[in-house]
Amino acid sequence: xxxxxxxxxxxxxxxxxxxVLIIQNIRLGMYIILLPYVLFILMLPFETPRLLLLATxxxxxxxMDSFYDTLxxxxxxxxxxxxxxxxxxxxxxxxxxxxxxxxxxxxxxGFVWFLSYAGSLIxxxxxxxxFLEVFRFGEILRTLLxxxxxxxxxxxxxxxxxxxxxxxxxxx
Amino acid sequence: MRNLIAFFIKHNFLFVFxxxxxxxxxxxxxxxxxxxxxxxxxxxxxxxxxxxxxxNTKAYxxxxxxxxxxxxxxxxxxxxxxxxxxxLPLTEYKKNDTIYKQQYTYIDAKVVNASVNRRxxxxxxxxxxxxxxxxxxxxVHPEGIVGIVKAVSSNYASVMSILHKDVRVNCQLKKDGSYxxxxxxxxxxxxxxxxxxxxxxxxxxxxxxxxxxxxxxxxEGIMVGTVESYERRQNEPFYTVTVKLxxxxxxxxxxxxxxxxxKTERDSLEKxxxxxxDD
Numbered sequence: 001x002x003x004x005x006x007x008x009x010x011x012x013x014x015x016x017x018x019x020v021l022i023i024q025n026i027r028l029g030m031y032i033i034l035l036p037y038v039l040f041i042l043m044l045p046f047e048t049p050r051l052l053l054l055a056t057x058x059x060x061x062x063x064m065d066s067f068y069d070t071l072x073x074x075x076x077x078x079x080x081x082x083x084x085x086x087x088x089x090x091x092x093x094x095x096x097x098x099x100x101x102x103x104x105x106x107x108x109x110g111f112v113w114f115l116s117y118a119g120s121l122i123x124x125x126x127x128x129x130x131f132l133e134v135f136r137f138g139e140i141l142r143t144l145l146x147x148x149x150x151x152x153x154x155x156x157x158x159x160x161x162x163x164x165x166x167x168x169x170x171x172x
Numbered sequence: 173m174r175n176l177i178a179f180f181i182k183h184n185f186l187f188v189f190x191x192x193x194x195x196x197x198x199x200x201x202x203x204x205x206x207x208x209x210x211x212x213x214x215x216x217x218x219x220x221x222x223x224x225x226x227x228n229t230k231a232y233x234x235x236x237x238x239x240x241x242x243x244x245x246x247x248x249x250x251x252x253x254x255x256x257x258x259x260l261p262l263t264e265y266k267k268n269d270t271i272y273k274q275q276y277t278y279i280d281a282k283v284v285n286a287s288v289n290r291r292x293x294x295x296x297x298x299x300x301x302x303x304x305x306x307x308x309x310x311x312v313h314p315e316g317i318v319g320i321v322k323a324v325s326s327n328y329a330s331v332m333s334i335l336h337k338d339v340r341v342n343c344q345l346k347k348d349g350s351y352x353x354x355x356x357x358x359x360x361x362x363x364x365x366x367x368x369x370x371x372x373x374x375x376x377x378x379x380x381x382x383x384x385x386x387x388x389x390x391x392e393g394i395m396v397g398t399v400e401s402y403e404r405r406q407n408e409p410f411y412t413v414t415v416k417l418x419x420x421x422x423x424x425x426x427x428x429x430x431x432x433x434x435k436t437e438r439d440s441l442e443k444x445x446x447x448x449x450d451d
Contacts, residue, residue, distance in 0.1 A: 021226045050185050058192050066219050072200030076193060083189045132200070 057082025077129035247280035316419030
């Protein structure tokens, strides 16, 4: 339990720093905005109590907002993401629940599972995020294009991170 | 009432979520109207520190460009130095109200190739005739002299280093002005020889050697080095002084090419008087 908290805290710091110090400086134009920090919420353990999940998501968003000077924006999107995660996991869970010791990562759950899990949550997050950001429906086509391209970009980076850091054990 | 509370407790997840979402919207709207919260923005100490560290790190990647820019700026500023302007006789220029006329201009250049270990050493600079560089111009470094331009192409200049067997630069002791040619004996790239200093000159180790106006190429008073040792030549009333060069020619990166605007005038005059003498 304690190691879980420690691990997640470290992952939190690393992902935030990755986001604000490196990813933020990658400018791919208007339509692709990469937000791979959401991996933190994706990778919280299956057993996380749902209220704690909400609180953590809220806090993550708040920290991101502090860096981006967009108070409330990331927070709202992250909170929605945490909220959806609970129901999504319930919805796609195996009949007899998740096995003890498994983590929501590609390595444990397989690519197809991870694609549907992370993909839909990233889409929810980005959808909410970009619509709140423009705050109007006039530019709906452009916003939708941004959501789609950014989600693909974010998912690619998240998959890359998983590929780089969480596939070692299988090789042993 | 109890039913209501029970309802809230049953659906606490949903209600906490809704409350948090409401909070987010309040924050967003507040943030739109005025400065918003002082704690959660990028002026927050931790956030600002992270950004500062990031900016400092990024600055390292552009040091090269920054350096180039500063060198360029230095060259421009050097053009304004009063010592580069020669005082002209007042009578002649009174009408124009021009007291000072610029004699030396500086062009900044980067050393793209250099050697110090041959007997005749050359440097290549990335400034050429398109930037106004011409033959026989002096090349100096903020710490000392470097050499004399030998050949130019449109974008590059080849410079005979002072570590060249044919280069002689007239230098003088700063203390009393006794002068002589500075040559290189090909032994150590850190030392040159200042020959023909009359024996009545008093000097000691550490005395400064500067360029002399007599060189006709270098502006007067540019640092060359310091006296390391000296000895009297046999049967001649002259000292040979070993000068420790103040500039490390192995490390010279940015140099300035000095253009003497009066050089043509001076040369043609000297030539003229010489030919008249010969006749």
